[in-house]
Amino acid sequence: MIHHVWRELIGELYPETDLPEPADAAVLDRIEEALGLPVPSELRGLLGEVDGVVNGYGDAVVWPAARIVEDNLAMRAEPDYRELYAPFDTLMFFGDSDMGPQFAYAYTDYGPAVIVWDHETDQRRLVAVSLRDYLLRCSAEGNGWFR
Secondary structure, eight states: OOOOHHHHHHHHHOTTSOOOOOOOHHHHHHHHHHHSSOOOHHHHHHHTTOSOEEOTTOOEEEOOHHHHHHHHHHHHHOHHHHHHSOOOTTEEEEEEOTTSOEEEEEEETTEEEEEEEETTTTEEEEEESSHHHHHHHHHHSOTTTTO
16 A cells, blocks of 8 residues: 555645645656756655645645646746746746745755745745645745745
8 A cells, every 4th residue: 555645744734625636647747848847756746646735725835737837837938027037947836825926946956945936026035945844834834924
């Protein structure tokens, strides 16, 4: 029997949410192909158990795999964004808050880390050292935890 670590953690943190089925492996591979970035192993593991996480407020804490591809490609292709913001090519957006900010993996010399991106200021700031840390903070510290 396979132990579903992510599924159990999400069930504990968000007991009110319905857990979707796992993402298809082909869609996970499509993320890497489309974005030209490796999917962090922890994100691949989570999506391999549950295709996205929604909290009690309806925030897409972790997007489904298909949305990760769609939204990242759309942000990179948006002409206005190219003029307003620093490039997104080294980021992999994967979640958001109803307050506007979006969350992404930034690839550092030490590996991927979770940042928050503020669309009003283009500020990009480290908020979590891992996906688990991010999920715990989202759950325990309220809707504006990243401020």
